[in-house]
Amino acid sequence: MKFSEIEAEQWEELRPYLDTCLLPVTGMTGAESPLEATQCLEDLRDIMDLIEVPYRGRVVTYPALHYMSEPEHFQQALSSYCSRLKQQGFKYIILITAKTNVRFQISEADLWITPDEDGNLPSDADINSKIRELWHS
Amino acid sequence: MSNHEHQDSKHQPAQRNEMSRRQFLSYTLGGTTAFMVGGAVLPMVRFAVDPLLAKGGGATLVKVIEESKVTEEPQEVKFKVSQVDGWYKSETEKVAWISKDASGKVFALSPVCKHLGCTVFWNTHGRNEYDCPCHDARYSKDGKNITVANSPLDEYEVDIQDGVVYLGGIIPNTRA
Numbered sequence: 001m002k003f004s005e006i007e008a009e010q011w012e013e014l015r016p017y018l019d020t021c022l023l024p025v026t027g028m029t030g031a032e033s034p035l036e037a038t039q040c041l042e043d044l045r046d047i048m049d050l051i052e053v054p055y056r057g058r059v060v061t062y063p064a065l066h067y068m069s070e071p072e073h074f075q076q077a078l079s080s081y082c083s084r085l086k087q088q089g090f091k092y093i094i095l096i097t098a099k100t101n102v103r104f105q106i107s108e109a110d111l112w113i114t115p116d117e118d119g120n121l122p123s124d125a126d127i128n129s130k131i132r133e134l135w136h137s
Numbered sequence: 138m139s140n141h142e143h144q145d146s147k148h149q150p151a152q153r154n155e156m157s158r159r160q161f162l163s164y165t166l167g168g169t170t171a172f173m174v175g176g177a178v179l180p181m182v183r184f185a186v187d188p189l190l191a192k193g194g195g196a197t198l199v200k201v202i203e204e205s206k207v208t209e210e211p212q213e214v215k216f217k218v219s220q221v222d223g224w225y226k227s228e229t230e231k232v233a234w235i236s237k238d239a240s241g242k243v244f245a246l247s248p249v250c251k252h253l254g255c256t257v258f259w260n261t262h263g264r265n266e267y268d269c270p271c272h273d274a275r276y277s278k279d280g281k282n283i284t285v286a287n288s289p290l291d292e293y294e295v296d297i298q299d300g301v302v303y304l305g306g307i308i309p310n311t312r313a
Contacts, residue, residue, distance in 0.1 A: 001254075017253055017272060046205035057253025128258070132270050 001056045003063065007022055017058060020135075021090040022051055023081065023109075024064035027099035043098035051096065051113065051128050058135075059094070068102065075104040082108035092134060142146075159245045196295050198303035202235060207243050207302060209260045211236040211278065214245075216304065233293050233304055234259055234267070236278065244312060245293040245304055250274050253285040281313030289313035 006014065009043045026044050029039060033119065052061055062085070073078045086108060096108065096113040103114050111134050115121050143185070156164075188205065200215045209235040219228050231246040248256045255271035262268060267276040267290065275283040280290030294305030305312070 054256035057250060057255040057269075095243075100163055128270065132261075135270070 001059075002052070002061045006060070018060050019089075019091040020055075020059045020094060021085050021092070022061045022094045022096060023085070023101075024048055024061050025068075025095060025102055026064050026066040027068050030044070031070065033085065035090065040044040040098070044096075047098045047113065047115065047121055048096060050121065051094065051131070054124070054128075055131060060090075061108055064085070071104065072111040076105060079106050079108050082106055091124050093119055094131075096136075123125065175191045187223075198294075198305045200301055201233065201245075201269075202302050202303050204243060204297055204300050204302050207235055207237050209237050209239070211246070213248075213259070214304075230247065231304075232256070235302065235304075238279070238312075243295055243297060243302055245280075245295055245302075246280045247291040247293060247307055249291065251282065257290065277313070279312040280310050 001018075002112075007135045011043055020044055024044055026040055034042060048061065051059060064079070065081070069077070078095070085093055092111070093109045095109045097103070098115060100115055100117055103112055106112075110123060113122065113127065113129060113130075120134075143292065160195040164250075199218055201214045201216045201225075206212075211292040212233050214233050215230055216233070217228050217230050219226060221259050232248050234248055235243065235245040237243050248258070248267075250257050250271065252269065252272055252274045255269050255273070257269045257276060259267055261270075265278065267278075268274070268305055269282070269285070274285035276286070276290050277283060280292065282289050289312075290309035292306045294308055296303045296305065
């Protein structure tokens with residue numbers, strides 16, 4: 001479920017069940033026109049639906065990182081965000097993007113969900129097997 | 138004495154029953170203002186509460202599969218329903234697991250886990266059960282909760298017309 005759907009009084013009760021964080025990466029550079037920015041966000045929403053809806057009882061979707069700086073800096077920033085998310089209690093971190101060129105090696109993250117090189121979204125079955133494998137690892 | 142009373146009544150102002158000019162103007166202006174304000178506000182109020190006053194029609198039945206294709210083994214079917222939320226109309230995709238029982242009756246279960254709302258799948262572990270990937274809740278073929286969840290899977294309303302299965306709204310499980 002989305003971070004904003006969790007009520008303050010529910011959090012402590014739900015915390016043991018919500019052990020996975022979904023961190024979306026929009027991957028914009030700032031050079032996008034309004035139409036391109038809209039498209040980026042729609043693509044991200046489409047790929048996020050593959051996880052947010054079927055696994056809403058265990059995955060908390062965090063606010064997205066919309067803009068990307070230089071790749072090395074961004075990679076470092078992403079690593080530190082993942083590290084802090086784990087420190088505050090999440091057991092698993094899933095990074096997700098709709099961009100084909102945004103996939104850095106982040107040792108603190110447990111799984112990347114991205115489209116293939118042609119931009120095709122992964123199938124439900126594909127995601128299901130990856131997530132089951134992650135949770136049973 | 139009577140002479141004195143007569144003199145007092147002479148000094149009192151004359152009592153008139155007609156409306157004064159001031160009252161007439163107050164009533165006229167007040168009435169006109171109320172009419173004009175009402176004319177502007179009432180349509181806006183009616184417009185704002187329109188979705189509340191609209192009749193809530195039952196869920197529309199959607200054609201999903203031919204009855205001859207439904208087997209005792211649950212099958213996943215996806216279908217689209219239009220959803221009205223106040224002023225906002227949208228089309229959402231729904232999923233149902235549809236199968237027949239031993240007597241040949243068709244039923245369809247909602248895949249939404251009753252524990253925390255994840256999506257259950259049929260027979261992932263080869264146990265002929267629905268299981269939830271999130272916290273390992275398990276349900277029988279009829280949707281009866283076996284572990285973790287406290288209640289059975291919901292059902293869809295099922296209607297069969299001319300050999301075709303139609304699904305409607307969500308109802309509480311009638312089989313478990």
